[in-house]
Amino acid sequence: MRWMWIDRVVELERGRRLVAIKNISLAEEHLHDHFEAAPGRAALPVMPASLVIEGMAQTAGILVGHAEDFREKVILAKVSRAEIDVDPVPGFTIRYTATVEQMDAAGASTTGLVELIDPARPDRPPMPMGRIDLMFSHIDQNLAGHTFPEHNFVFGEGFKTLLRTSGIDVPA
């Protein structure tokens, strides 16, 4: 099963913009190691930046894949920029907004805004957390001479389930 780093798609404008959220939960085991208590220091559970980037890659990847009805195998090719200024901690919700910057037959570039929602302060707007810009390759178009399986292994059941539970129609 694919390790999903977003919980729900909340907005989708085909080929243009997708917003997804991720609830950070203390039930996630890795938070107990990142960072565990050490002599002279209490435990500090923080969602690792690498997983925040993966969350944006899934958000933007779905946006790029959806634009072509998931016919292309969309692979993360490059992290063009990643700035994370606030620690995401359990009990908060990350809001990912991915926007297509450019897209053609070979791939796409996206810009991404990361925000943090504090459920204890629903009156406050999401606070800026960082920015993650990415590049995606449609691998069948770029790795000439290499062959890949016919079926789209990128957008497997995990993604389809996520989209369905978010109320978005996906091909069977």
Added chain:
Amino acid sequence: MLSRDEILSKIKTVLADSLAVDEDDIRPESTLTGDLGAESIDFLDIGFRIDKAFGIKIQQGELFPENAAQDPTLVKDGKVTPEGLTRLKARLPHFDFTGFEKDPQLAKIAQIFTVDALVKFVEAKLAKQG
């Protein structure tokens, strides 16, 4: 119409952003892969950024040669054929093939991908646009 220096200056910004190199280290004769550390996926990124920086639309295969290795009329036994050279020169006039054609091994083709070639490409594209 932008001057050659203005185009070079914008290309330097594009490359500095895409490849995380210092603009001062980018010279017209710099090669994208050898001197500036570009990898294959960076070519797609550079194309996108040039599109945006100059407001032009680059078609697939117009800026860099693509899928040459899969075409037996272009490449045979790892070398670009005489017919292949003629076709590549016609399709990609912004590249200087002078040094490459003396020993046209496909593996060495990256030596023609220079900053100056990108400037020439943009210059020709803008001139066509009018």
